[in-house]
Amino acid sequence: MNNSYGTDEYIEKAVATHSKRLLSAAYAVLKSTASAEDAVQETFIKLITKQPHFNDSEHEKAWLLRVTVNISLNMLKKAERNNPVTENEPVYTEDNSFQLLDLVLTLPVQYRTVIHLYYYEGYSIKEIASILKIPSATVGTRLARARAILKKELEEGAYEWL
Amino acid sequence: MAVNEKYKEQINKVEFNSNFEKKTVALMKTQLERKGRIINMKKPVKIVAVAAAITSLLAISVFAISVLLTPGEVAKYFGNDELAQAFESGEAQVINQTVEDSGYIFTLEGIAPGKALEYIDSAAVDVNRTYVVVAMQKADGSEITYDDSVTFIPFFEGYDPWKVNGLHLGGASAHKTIQNNVLYYLWDFTDLEVFADRTIYLAGFGGIAPGPDKFVLNADGSIGFAEEYKGIKVMFEIQLDAAKANPEKANEMIENMGR
Structure with missing residues (x-):
């Protein structure tokens, strides 16, 4: 898969294609829209700074989801360390x-x-x-x-x- | 209704900032521009070393040089605002230890173990790297150029410096700039904190390879310059929080070296 990371076209396409699913995944972990947006922005920044090689679009999607979930879980851990909340609280x-x-x-x-x-x-x-x-x-x-x-x-x- | 359809329907109703995509694209473009600027300034160094031994000595003096940029200002110059903030806020160590040798004055300005900066949660700071700011200037105040550059490599007490060093353990890269006749380096090395239970050295020398023609491991585990080496000799000792040492991880890194 040819990833032209440095082009406006690639950036715009990546954000348009994946934002919704990544925001949903981050929200499922973080339960906060603002935090989910932060996590997904961090994911996209990692995408262009790390510039991983993807075999195909499915590989790219899976990588983005994994990074989003990991970032979200880290954010959750940090938030809980600073302000512990009870799990299972609606x-x-x-x-x-x-x-x-x-x-x-x-x-x-x-x-x-x-x-x-x-x-x-x-x-x-x-x-x-x-x-x-x-x-x-x-x-x-x-x-x-x-x-x-x-x-x-x-x-x-x-x-x-x- | 199938549970997956209902779940999708409900989570798709969650509303996010309507400008999210626009703001994210702008942020990515800014980050990419910054990355390009840093890559152009980077002088990556990767080397392989050999073996042998002997001893050395050098003079270390400690005095303040007020005209230097602070480590935070250096990090900021290279576009790493998060690291700059860590230096300014005291999360990273400001050291200002100075060594004079071969007509140059070297100042170890500060060190920031990435793990200590985990709270920053930013792509600009890698928690698995250690960031070091060093300044270099001519002792007589004459003009300094990039041709005066030296290589800095971390060594670890008790380990042969040409076998186990910061370059072999994950490589190293440096951003360099000359400002007001001072050559500043922002180095990033592997996570040095795992070795914090022993003395960590930051050696500066001419050339690239830290071979046995330049360095020795003394019988007491300390590391010095080889007697026959006549080039630039800079040896700082870095003190990190020993409680953060991780000998198990250090051994694992050494075992995996070069793989």
């Missing part, structure tokens, strides 16, 4: 009804990251393991536990589980 509700997203955001960060990559990006367990650099079995366990929590909390029959 922070996003529109009308007091526990929607699916609200519930996902109450999951521990390891679970909601996997849920996001599985349900939003459509990655397989193996692909998520490759992106997060963790064993497939760990991804499978996190996914199963996250689903079990969500199923328990959501109204029975409300969603069709894949």
